Amino acid sequence: MTMKFNRRGFIKKGVIALIGAQLGYLFFDSFKKKGENEEDQHWYEVGPIGNLEANTIYPFQSGQFYLSVLEDGGILAFSVKCTHLGCVIQAQKDGFICPCHASSFNKYGEVMSPPATRALDTFDIKVRNGILFVDHQNAKKRSQFEKPQITYA
Ligand code: FES
Numbered sequence: 001m002t003m004k005f006n007r008r009g010f011i012k013k014g015v016i017a018l019i020g021a022q023l024g025y026l027f028f029d030s031f032k033k034k035g036e037n038e039e040d041q042h043w044y045e046v047g048p049i050g051n052l053e054a055n056t057i058y059p060f061q062s063g064q065f066y067l068s069v070l071e072d073g074g075i076l077a078f079s080v081k082c083t084h085l086g087c088v089i090q091a092q093k094d095g096f097i098c099p100c101h102a103s104s105f106n107k108y109g110e111v112m113s114p115p116a117t118r119a120l121d122t123f124d125i126k127v128r129n130g131i132l133f134v135d136h137q138n139a140k141k142r143s144q145f146e147k148p149q150i151t152y153a
Contacts, residue, residue, distance in 0.1 A: 042137040049075075049132045049153050057091045057107065063136040065123055066091055068107045074150035077123040077134045078109050084116040096120070108145040119144050125151040 044063040052058070052075070058067040059080075066089075068076045078096075080088045087100035095106040104112040109120030121139040125132065132153075142149065 042135050043126070043133040044136040046132040046134060048130055049127055050130065052132070057093075057096075059091055060134070060136075063134060065134055065136050066096070067134070068109070070107065070150065074152050075125055075132070076107075076109060076150055077125050077136070078105075079121040079123065079139045081121065081139075082116055083111075083118040083120060089120070110145045118142070122149055127151075127153050 044060065044065070046060065046067065052067070052069045054069055054073055055071050056069050058069070060067065064080050066078045066080060068078065070076070082089050082098040082100065082103055084098065084101060084103050087098050089096040089098050089103075089105065092104075095104060095112065096109075097104045098116065101115050103114060103116035105116070105120050106112050109122065111117060111119060119142050121141055123139060124135040126135075127133070130153075
């Protein structure tokens, strides 16, 4: 029995197999990306935690938050919004000041001078494989600073 090579049939089957593989990949990839995107949507990747210096405030304009790295390496992430009426606060050497009505906050986000009466809102922080992430879309209101709000690597 001889097998006759059918070039047209061979190409047709090859194209169908290729399309099937592409659709399979796209189907799988859409699930994978969806999961990753949901996580990435609210976790802002800051970068290697080892690059952060103690006693320093870092602004992250695109993420709308500040990182306050304390003298012992503890880290707090603050919303840029003043807790008085929501103006954008400005970082200073050891804290923050609001340009609208002059409220000021220390490096823990505590109110140092009114009219604001509430500490700055915070964001959760996580460290994965040495990379620091900030949950910059879920601000947490707080009335005052408490030590458990600090993240240590
Ligand atoms: S909005 Fe910041 S002090 Fe009023």
